[in-house]
Amino acid sequence: MLAKRIIPCLDVKDGRTVKGTCFVNLREAGDPVELGKSYSEQGADELVYLDITASHEGRRTFTRLVSRIAAEISIPFTVGGGVGGVEDVACLLDAGADKVSVNSAALRNPAIIDSIAGRFGSQVCVAAIDARCEENGEWRCYVNGGRIPVARDLFSWAVEVADRGAGEILFTSMNHDGSRRGFANDALARLAKTLPIPVIASGGAGCMQDFADAFSIGHADAALAAGVFHFGDIALPELKIFLQKQGISTRISPTFHEKLH
């Protein structure tokens, strides 16, 4: 049976992991490769590394980091952050990334999704969408790390990126991100119902029940979180067992399984 995936997300700046709360106030949380390895050993199903460095030099550091991750980590990982064109994708895939997420560049030039899917296959193309539920109840997309709103509704944009060939959607609710009040389950459920591709829930994880709700109420295929894992609030092995007890299919990592007996 296909397992619901738990995905720790590592924000990387100048080669170090940091975590933003509501997209500001970054705190550092360790070496990206060591942290990723540790998550993998504890039963993470995938990893996401987001490059939040803006500088040209920072990008080269990130690409070198991607090669190290690919050499040392034995589970799939997605990289993203500042991906501007197909050549950036080629560079990150060459360095060993399994998937690349594209966000602002796709909202500015939607055809980039077609280009990535056409050249490398849908399976490498993760469409990341940052959206906020505005006061009028509409979900509006944002670019530039959640700084600039654009005239695009979350749901119509999600359908469009799927049509254009994205393999997965990584939806971050800006209202929920960093709040630890749970995921945006209503919006997630609507996305899951309308999209033919998997949806990764992001933003709002605070406790183990939040993950269970993202799967059972939000019908997400995967759930992503950062801070609750980085600062040890939630341990992956316990989370997996918690979900399994609620009847949610999860992959219990074999190394941890052995420790149980």
Place this chain on the structure above:
Amino acid sequence: MNIAVINYGAGNICSVVNALRRVGADPLLTDDPEKIMAADRVVLPGQGEAGHTMASLRQKGLADLVRSLRQPVLGICIGQQLFCEYSEEGETTCLGLFPGVRARRFSSLWPDTPQKIPHIGWNTVHSLRSPLFDGIAEGAFMYFIHSFCCIPPHSPFTASITEYGGVTFCSALKKDNFYAVQFHPEKSGSLGERLLSNFLHLS
């Protein structure tokens, strides 16, 4: 031991090389027929579209060569599909190493109850019947990412089966010296590394 990983233009080949290194091997990424023939183990890895990858194998003169190999050969993901008779993707005639086994589009197998495509994530393998699974338990999780699957599930060459959205397919196949897996052992954590190690240590 010489391990040749065939470089034929499929995607994500370096992750197989990385994983083989993690289990202590020193693989050679090559499209040189002589080096492939001389290797102790051969891996046909990667992601890609069946038509293009098959055409690329033929262009490099490797299609007949792969068929003629006598050492253990492992096909991964698109590699498994290319070992089959035919793929619905691009209506491609494949290598025919597993007669009667065909790669079908998931969506053509469940016209009434659509599921999400691609089949992405960790799924379980069952009815394990291959030395590649030594030390790996029934129901172990492996990482899959694909839109086409090999059927029928109960062929004479089936080495494991997996179910997704009501369709049961061959997640591993074996005939003589040819081994194939639909999932990505190079991305399946410690159990995937165990499978690769088993492949290297086949007697």
